Amino acid sequence: MTSKHTPDRRAQYTITAPTLRRAHRDTRATVVIITHDRRAELARTLAAMATSPDDMPIIVVDNGSSDGTAHMVERRFPSVTVIRCSENAGAIGRNVAVAQLTTEYVAFCDDDTIWQPGSLRRAADLLDEHDGLGSVTGRCLVEPDLAEDPLTPELRYSPIRGPSWLPGPALLGVMAGLSMFRTRAFREVGGFCERMWLGGEEELLAVDLAEHGWWMCWAEDVIIHHAPSAGRDATRRRQLGIRNALWTLWLRRPASSAVRRGLRIIGSAPRDAATARAVLEALRGAGWVVRHRAVVSDRVEAGLRQLEESQATSPARRYVG
Structure with a gap:
């Protein structure tokens, strides 16, 4: 998938198919995780996500890690697809993964976040029920004390007026690692802008989704835990x-x-x-x-x-x- 916002500068990448192929319980959505040099955090996240009762397929995009991340995933989590990017493509790693998808929805997960049991299925249910819904963003609880993320009041009390059918507060902004998107809507707007790389890159995506007529909402009962990594600048x-x-x-x-x-x-x-x-x-x-x-x-x-x-x-x- 080429971004609409900038000329295509394709990062080189290779895809390693799962060595353990099995039927997933729910194939409505694929979970996409981008990571760079955070092997320990990713291992913790995958230990939970790969054994979740929601049981959806997972793709890990390794953004040019130098700490053996991709090898660790292939060895310890053989049911996970690995995409190795030759450089740190930032959020564009998600675009690379979405280009491979055949599922109707895509849930983004960070290497230091974990979607709680039932939350992936709940988000997919909401997208199933409402054709005009482009994304569902969940409620983030920050470890270790599971306090609500400071962004939560903005989402819970969003002043945006949405249609009566919308199953939660209408949004004009999302957090990628807390959100499941309709794959068609994500592709329609070109995904994440390559020029922005990473850091608030969701704002442009959300505005473009709205401009294309897609609604976004927040769901209180879609829960994601976040254990902020110390490995960030x-x-x-x-x-x-x-x-x-x-x-x-x-x-x-x-x-x-x-x-x-x-x-x-x-x-x-x-x-x-x-x-x-x-x-x-x-x-x-x-x-x-x-x-x-x-x-x-x-x-x-x-x-x-x-x-x-x-x-x-x-x-x-x-x-x-």
Whole structure:
């Protein structure tokens, strides 16, 4: 699958089919996990996901790991398909996996998250029941004390007005590792934008799903546990988050909204070199933004404006790493 947002730069990859082929209990969805140099976290996640009573097929995309991740999966989890990317493709590893799918739905899982028993089936049931539903995002509980993720209030109390048939609060933003998507809808919008790589890359995807007429919702009874990995560069993730948030604004929002919201994002971030580098990175992509800019309809823009206040006060959107 080629992203609609940027010219195709295909990462080289190889696919290792499962050595243990078996019939899965539920083949409506495939679970896709991307990972890079986090073998221990991935092993813990797969130990739970590969034995889940939901029993759906799993694909692991190894984004150029150097710690033996792919070999570990092939040895310890022979029923899992492994895709080895030659480089760290970030979120685009998910696109590579989706290009291989034959299932109607795809559930994304991170290497430090675990969908709880029954949650994959519940998300697939909701998609089965509602043809206009493009994705279902679940409730994230953070280990070890299983407190709700700080993003939860934004999702639970979303001000977006959806149709009466929608089985949960309507969304205009999702978290990839907590969500199951209709494969057709994901492909229709081109998947994740290759240029953004990783870090808030879901925002553009969600806006494009809405623009194509797909609804997204939150489901309280779809539960995912998150054990945040210590193996991440928080400062770089902050830079990517700011850069990608600005790019999403510039690509899809009217000029006045892009400027207003962009200044608020920059103003809420620490006044340091990392924030300055993030803004410079965004500005360097201005030519690409101009070439791919497609302002959303008034309907979607009205929803995005409704979200601005809750996003501005949300602890989950403080770029402070």
